[in-house]
Amino acid sequence: MKTAVNAKWPPVDVQQQRQTAINATAGALSHLVTPNLAIAIDLSxxxxxxxxxxxxxxxxxxxxxxxxxxLLVLDMIFDKTFEESEGGDDQNI
Known part of the structure; x- marks a missing residue:
């Protein structure tokens, strides 16, 4: 399963994720004249x-x-048995 997922969505390290987030945020903020919304939420x-x-x-x-x-790190634990029909046409899954 790990090989199939990594083949479709190659993993990136934390530094790459952080830099991508910084670049995207800097680009978006450069278009704002003034902030128009702020929100805070407890992670719990x-x-x-x-x-x-x-x-x-x-x-x-x-x-x-x-x-x-x-960065916001989302960890999810899955407990699922996949059925053959869920693989679609991809015989590698």
Whole structure:
């Protein structure tokens, strides 16, 4: 499973993610004259909001959010047995 996922979505390290986020944010902020919205939320509240029956029905058994130097880290634990029909036409899955 790991090989198939990594082949479709190659992993990137934290520094690459951080730099991409900084570049995207800097670009977006350069177009704002003044801030028009600010929001703050406790990560525990966001975690609770993500604990939905829809996610559980997809096999997500746990969700954890943590902050890491301007990045939001989302850890999800899956407990799912995939059926053959869920592989689609890709015989590599």
């Amino acid at each position: 509240d966001a975690e609770a909001a993500l604990q939905t029956s829809e996610l559980r029905s997809k096999g997500v058994s746990s969700v954890s959010l943590t902050g890491d130097e301007q």
